[in-house]
Amino acid sequence: MQIIVGALLIIVAIFLLLVILVGVFYAIDIFLDLPYVATKRHKIETIIKLAQIKKGETVVDLGSGDGRLLFAAAEKGAQARGYELNPFLIGLTLIHTKLKGLGNQIEIEKKNMWKADLKIADVIFVYSLKKSIKKFEDFVYKNATPGTRIVVNLHSFPDKKPIKVKDGIYLYKV
Numbered sequence: 001m002q003i004i005v006g007a008l009l010i011i012v013a014i015f016l017l018l019v020i021l022v023g024v025f026y027a028i029d030i031f032l033d034l035p036y037v038a039t040k041r042h043k044i045e046t047i048i049k050l051a052q053i054k055k056g057e058t059v060v061d062l063g064s065g066d067g068r069l070l071f072a073a074a075e076k077g078a079q080a081r082g083y084e085l086n087p088f089l090i091g092l093t094l095i096h097t098k099l100k101g102l103g104n105q106i107e108i109e110k111k112n113m114w115k116a117d118l119k120i121a122d123v124i125f126v127y128s129l130k131k132s133i134k135k136f137e138d139f140v141y142k143n144a145t146p147g148t149r150i151v152v153n154l155h156s157f158p159d160k161k162p163i164k165v166k167d168g169i170y171l172y173k174v
């Protein structure tokens, strides 16, 4: 009987811990400009196609989530840098980077993306909600080097004309 009660207590404790962790994960989102929404596989393919990444180019993802775009860019030979504030997602990216052996190509900065160094980027990935798309447009056009390709997921920049559009992904050149 004591063993059953002990086992039940452990199960309840693990369940509560999971609930707390999931709660903290989503609570972090409340304080950020963008919630965590991962880009779907078919969209990643379109993003990578539109970006036309060449070996050795530098790619920056503004809000890199679990790092999936960084990995896709690294597979094309890029140096990929992600800016992310959610510690769970940073941890996940670091684990996958190690497992995939991409430590020399992927860098993850626990830093506010509005302080990102865009001068180093040949390609920038943006995933924005409607409310922050103008802020991204101004930020990128003010800080990136002329010629930088910007690949925007979900909403188009309000005041710039894309070079290409496919499956709700927009390609711009600064």
Ligand SMILES: C[S@@+](CC[C@H](N)C(=O)[O-])C[C@H]1O[C@@H](n2cnc3c(N)ncnc32)[C@H](O)[C@@H]1O
Binding pocket: 032, 033, 034, 035, 036, 037, 038, 039, 061, 062, 063, 064, 065, 066, 067, 068, 069, 083, 084, 085, 086, 089, 111, 112, 113, 114, 127, 128
């Ligand atoms: C819509 S998700 C995109 C994730 C990833 N780029 C993808 O395409 O799968 C936005 C990410 O930005 C992060 N984020 C939101 N505000 C941020 C900020 N100010 N600085 C850095 N990261 C931020 C969130 O934690 C979230 O992971």
